[in-house]
Amino acid sequence: MTEPDLLRRWPGNPLITPEQLRPSRLDWKVDCAFNAGVVQAGDETIMLLRVAESVAQVGDETICVPLLEADGEAWRCTIKTLRLDDPDYDFADPRMISLRADPSQVYLTSLSHLRLARSGNGTDFAVDETPFLFPDTRYERFGCEDARLTAIEGRYYINYTAVSDYGIATALAVTDDFREVERLGLIFSPDNRDVCLFPRRIGGHHWCLHRPAPKHLGTPDIWIARSPDLLHWGHHQRLAGAVPGGWEASKIGGGAQMLETDRGWLQIYHGVDTDQRYSLGALLLDLDDPRIVRARLATPLARPVEEYEVTGFFGNVLFSCGAVIHGDELRVYYGAADRVMALGTVALPDLWAAMGV
Template sequence: MTFDRPHDLLKRSPANPLIVPEQVRPSRPDWRVDCAFNAGVVQVGDETIMLVRVAESVAASAPGELRVPLLAEDGAGWRCTVESLRRDDPAYDFADPRMVVLRADPAQVYLTSMSHLRLARSTNGTDFTIDDAPFLFPSTRYERFGCEDARITAIEGRFYINYTAVSDLGIATGLAVTDDFRRVERLGLIFSPDNRDVCLFPRRIGGEYWCLHRPAPRHLGTPEIWIARSPDLLHWGRHERLAGAVPGGWEASKIGGGAPMLETDRGWLQIYHGVDAQQRYSLGALLLDLDDPRIVRARLGRPLARPAEPYEVTGFFDNVLFTCGATIRDDALYVYYGAADRVMALGTVALPELWAAMGV
């Protein structure tokens, strides 16, 4: 499927794509890197630091076989292993390249790849050096299928990393913290399944920590953006719906938070994603009140960016723009985004241009 090239506010970097799977060393010699995308981003002095989601699969399978990576219980812990599935087994559905579904009651799912988080660093924001080894690799029951889509938020001198913990139990949100991007401490799950797209605010408001999150109701309702508060970043409550999907357009199917919250003189800026009926992911923008972020001050009336470039339209999962990180430098917004679930890219827009488009 192709789409007309839109007149987007977000201007693509001529360096795009910034990171491709071929640049990333596999974590194991018998694995291959399929995707390097959906990176959390933070500015530390003159350095831009990414936590890239690296999705790996088993490099070789026998004819008629698919080998999938996952964690298996090993005594008191969990170790990485590989499970072999027969492609001609009618009990399995192999239609989706991202997963295999065992037709059972209830259905059982295997992911075709396992994701971990890998550090990448840059001094100019576009040319990144990627570590050879994982920074955060799946290691718990709740990460059996991988660690995905990290967001990095600097809060009170520490760097908090929230990420999607994926397992056969569901999609949950984990929290970790680092002081130096050399050592990292897991703090546990902060949202149970199914909940993801958590975006932390970088400071307390009214003495409390705040975040956006995105529950995925299975029986009634639509996946939309909610807001919650916490006394300690671990225990979250006072949940309220913040922003919903908009019928009939680019965000009709569902919406979810993207980058951690950015503080500006106009309000809290949130770059989020919206999904249409054709499963095309675009980027949008919300502006929340500085003192009471439950109040939406402005919402961009059209997409900030839609899939258009070849690396956005075609990939592991086509027609996707998905951000986990954005920064503000020199009165411009820098949005780092995963494209087509395969590569990392960058787009920029001057803040005065964005404010004018949002009417603030």
């Protein structure tokens, strides 16, 4: 019999569902509201949701795909219409449409943007009606996804996945007030995602976790790098890898932004088994040298068991992009089944005991 998860689900889960959100365009619909970055800003818990939208379809013979196209030097959102009986395309995957002659050439069936939600208690969120950061560059042609929020030196940095037909890259933006936002450009080229920033310098350097996805040799593992300015990253080193035979046998990747504790730097990450089941795990890194792994949770912090975690746009997925420490409690905000947002909590003393620290 499987032991119960260490992470306790919030009784009001899911916290946010796509049905609660207004689409950004009248002829679109919200499919998913998930994988949100989270940060504490004064008395507010700020969430930056990934909102995936698709075009409301009319008729059964065509499918309309939202994407960015070139308009002079700018990139504008438009709609591409494809016939479902077109033999040149494969429509079997609901998430994407691929060219049969070259499966690497794809269109996504939805376009993601980032939208703010705010809460005074960390559980009841009011979601903005309009996007905070909407795709508008060549490298965001297929969307902006899976943001992380990190407070660094008085500013709020947003790293997010920029998706295009060029691949999956990582971009950086910054805001001071969650009203205006400045794009700073790409910081990791394709294919690289799951970047988790540290909230302060260590040894004079900024640090981050990242997750390259090698296509020829190797597996997707968690790497660590450092930077003088958050833009230029080097001194790359593999930090942690998948563990054969269990819940993280296929791949692992960074989840929430790094959290500083008296025991070390805490990272809530995801592990994927050979059945593509996503669970949550925990790493603890040395405070003075984050290249050193001090502890690693042997069993999942949480695995998909609830109905909203098992069934959704892509089922059996727990994926965290944000967590906060509230007193002696860790609050983990996570996307469930690639469709909704949920919350789980664990007492830090219980987590330290499970990790043996």
